[in-house]
Amino acid sequence: MADLLGLPTLASEHGAKIDQLIGIVHVLMFVLLVGWGAFFIYCLVRFRRKKNPKADRVGVTSHRSTYLEVSVAVIEIVLLVGFSIPFWMAEVDALPKPEENPFEVRVIGQQFAWYAHYPGPDGVFGPTSIDRVDDVENPVGLDKKASTGQDDIVSTGILRLPVNRQALIHVSSKDVIHSFSVPEFRVKQDAIPGMRVPVQFTPTMTTDELRAQTGDKYRSFEIVCAQLCGLGHFRMKGTVMVLPEAEIAEWVQGQ
Secondary structure: OHHHHOOOOOOEOOHHHHHHHHHHHHHHHHHHHHHHHHHHHHHHHHOOOOOOOOOOOOOOOOOHHHHHHHHHHHHHHHHHHHHHHHHHHHHHOOOOOHHHOOEEEEEEEEOOEEEEEEOOOOOOOOOEOHHHOEOOOEOOOEOOOOOOOOOOEEEEOEEEEEOOOOEEEEEEEOOOOEEEEEHHHOEEEEEOEOOOEEEEEOEOOOHHHHHHHHOOOOOOEEEEEOOOOOOOHHHOEEEEEEEOHHHHHHHHHHO
16 A cells, blocks of 8 residues: 555554555545536536526525535534544554553654653653753753663664564653654654653564665664754654664663
8 A cells, every 4th residue: 555655665553554544535535526526517517608698596495405514514523423533542542551561762852853761771761850951961851860860861863662562652842843753654743842742653664674675775764853843844853773672672771
């Protein structure tokens, strides 16, 4: 489906459903295009000036158009209440439970960079505060003296994730609205100041596999900002390195 629609490489567990939905939307839009085009041509022929030289000031007296409008409204309500909202609750808003052992990371956006905050070997995020923020020494405002913050890891521009393990990313922003987007994972989530918004997905392809598939030995999964955030918006990019679980554990211990 991704190749057929010209979409980026698919590298997440839920991405196939997104691609399927995009395909269905394209089919529906094509049906609407043909239908409205046919209706437009019908109106041009049916109500041409030659056949209707004198204007009809009475117009349509039946209630068929009213019934049609009500039917369309009912169908839209069924689609929203019966499909869209349940799908959102089941697939998007259902956060993994602690016993499912997700790989948790905090991703913070700032004009014009991305920061990744890992909880370290103890699995607990250290406390952060805006009062401690230093763009050079402490960009996320981490309390490094706290017992839970001493082993935390903060990296700039690179997000490391294990393959085939559910990732739980807590997205936030230090200044304006940004948008955390990784096209290959079919993930896009606004980073809103004052909020920490969770987004979940499971990478199914390592960076090495992506490079082998594309034939580009320098290729990586790229974080882009999908929300206009200032003059440097075009350069607000980051890299996602998807690695085997053992390599991630080794990297964490090494830090």
